[in-house]
Amino acid sequence: MSEVIRSISRIRLIAGNTFLEAVRQKFFNSLLLISVALVGSSTFFQQFDFGTGELKFVTDFGFGALFFFGSILSIAATTQLFFSEIENRTALTILAKPIYKLEFLAGKFLGAHMLMLVFTTVIMLVLGGILYWRESVLMARMGEAFVDGRLIRYSDLLVFGLLQWMKFGILSAIALFIASFSNTNLYTVVVSFFMLIICQLQYIARDAYSTMEQGIGQWLVRVLGLIFPNFQLFNVGDQLVFSQGAPLPAITVLQIVGYGLVYTVAFILLAQLNFKKREI
Amino acid sequence: MSPSAISIKGLTKDFSVGMRGVKLRAVDDLDLEVGDNEIFGLLGPNGCGKSTTIKVILGLLDASAGECKIYGKPSHAVAARHSVGFLPEAPYFYRYLSGRELVRFYARICGVSRARIAAQVDEVIELVGMTEAAYRRVGTYSKGMLQRIGLAQALVHDPQLVILDEPTAGVDPLGSAAIAEIIRELKRRGKTVLLSSHLLAQIEGLCDRVAILHRGKLVREGRVDDLVQEKDAQSLVVQGLSAAGRVAVEQAIIEQGGTLCRVEQPRLSLDSLFLQEVERRETARSTSTESKGGAQ
Secondary structure (H helix, E strand, O other): OHHHHHHHHHHHHHHHHHHHHHHOOHHHHHHHHHHHHHHHOHHHHHHHOOOOOHHHHHHHHHHHHHHHHHHHHHHHHHHHHHHHHHHOOHHHHHHOOOOOHHHHHHHHHHHHHHHHHHHHHHHHHHHHHHHHHHHHHHHHHOHHHHOOOOOEOHHHHHHHHHHHHHHHHHHHHHHHHHHHHOOOHHHHHHHHHHHHHHHHHHHHHHHHHHHOOOOHHHHHHHHHHHHOOOHHHHOOHHHHHEOOOOOOOHHHHHHHHHHHHHHHHHHHHHHHHHHHHOOO | OOOOOEEEEEEEEEEEEOOOOEEEEEEEEEEEEEOOOOEEEEEOOOOOOHHHHHHHHOOOOOOOEEEEEEOOEEOOOHHHHHHEEEEOOOOOOOOOOEHHHHHHHHHHHOOOOHHHHHHHHHHHHHHOOOOOOOOOEHHHOOHHHHHHHHHHHHHOOOOOEEEEEOOOOOOOHHHHHHHHHHHHHHHHOOOEEEEEEOOHHHHHHHOOEEEEEEOOEEEEEEEHHHHHOOOOOOOOOOOOOOHHHHHHHHHHHHHOOOOOOOOOOOOOOHHHHHHHHHHHHHHHHHHHHHHHHHHO
């Protein structure tokens, strides 16, 4: 038991140090500022709106910015934080200590994931603030449209943020897995983005195998659908946030969180298998 | 009988090179025993397998064949590394931490208890002579300071075996002498030190035993004196001998059945000359500073 506690303590130390290194990077701060500025100014972009309501537009804009910049950040930060240890050979000093390679990888992952927590929280708070402000203005201007109260479920905005953070966790774990066998930063980033696109669009494969005839083709598509996580499952923003629809049941939210955790742990374990054989 | 600090038997390490996985043998059937409380030098040209051997000892690489043990425990087991401290060649550390924070970080990674951590960190920082610079950021350190703080992180969990990979590479002679003195102090404290270097003059005066590797194979191994002594020759260092006296000595050697192989002028090594001169001036400078202070 005490060894488990010591192991957690070592992971926490590496994660804390990784997080400290991450928040000191100009890349993170620049991306965070750009994202906050974009979400904050979303209400001024309505001239590009093709007929949807203002609150829907701001919400979609915010969710889009979170996904776009969050994906870039989770891939780039995880890759950079991993390769900085390898290229500067600080990994050599750490791994020569009584520490397991899995603890090192878990620490790197958690450090990057803590960075994504800060990013997601800031973006969701800014988005929540903008939505609250615009909704209050709209309520004062046309109160009859709000007879049932506010349209936005603000507490569920944070639930959506949690689900996006879980998605970024899978993405970070995928980047870590690719970094574990890749020799260059660039290769890791490019392949991770391909993986992101596959995960984002893999629902098409799922739709395809439901209409396919039984056979090797369907079996193959089904296996591929299992290997790559389905990121569409996390896109429940509209259902969560807008009060016109029925709220997403808590059990569904938990299932999505569990789904994310399974893939995250699986990719970290795969990364460890490669990392064990890697020459540092 | 207590186990050796390091016991290597038949160690072979192959690397796969290129797409076709051609095998490159970095270490070839190496046998090595490093006893407790000795300073052992691993010598050899670049690419001879020193660093690969060290990485196997540290469990960073798996051996292709053979075994490696640290105080009786397999080197790939994490538990074996509790008794090992390591300073890599040209170490690089987190630049944003201060020296003290860095050593503290590694102490916590090694599981040094909270009760002991502050004392332990202070002690090793003092041992390596970094007390004054301990609160400065690592990013501002010189090469010599990086080596010293690297030594501090290697020693902070009080390991019995300390492995130093080229500890004086790129460090000026004064810094090198300071590091050599720390290594001697470690031996006095009962530690075992394994160091790899290609600066042979420093190793010669420091190590109890050395091993020479070439293309992954062990070429020679033994006590430094045994290896470098010409066993069938003696040297006489004579002062104030006249020309006639020298002729008489040469004659006596021939009469006693010996052969005079060569006559040399004893030399100081450049390292020793440099250190002597710098130390003499430093002593003179500190004496004059003290006397000025006293006069005021």
